[in-house]
Amino acid sequence: MTQGCAAPAQTAQLPATVDLANEAVIQGTVTRDGSPVASAYARLLDATGEFTAEVVTGDEGVFRFFAADGDWTVRVLAAGGVSTDNPVSARTGEVASLEVAI
Template sequence: MCGAPEQTAQLPPGTDLSKETVLIGRVVNGSEPVGGAFVRLLDGTGEFTAEVVSSATGDFRFFAGPGNWTVRALSRSGNGETSVTAEGPGLHRAEVAVG
């Protein structure tokens, strides 16, 4: 069983976006959400940093640091990736298209 928190669009209580960098998004195939995808966070050098499983609605969330990130999704529908630049604390959104 995965120890990652449930992946929802809502942030956990007590999250302070003035201090924390949060990468949040969805995995989609066309306009349909992709649940159960393995979503990986890679740092600016391509090194694996973290992995979560997308929720039934395709949502994922990472608490990260400022920098350049790659979010990669692996699913039965296909694979995809996108780049995210988090220049500082706050909420940074990404959508990963697979297919």
């Protein structure tokens, strides 16, 4: 099965090939009533609100972006017209974690 943007599977475990010394990672989990939400869209917006990237949450409700250092917004869109914006800061060498309850 081909994924539209060729993004790797979105799983909770950071891939072993990621060198955090050289990466800034934004990662999170989308839940509804405490259960993971698969197939939600997570969009990465830059500091001006411009669209940068999008991934679909995996079975565990996980999304992940590799971003430049700075301030970002993760917009989550889910079934039922649910949309939420979540500010986050990315820093090289760190995993910025978000828990998004919808």
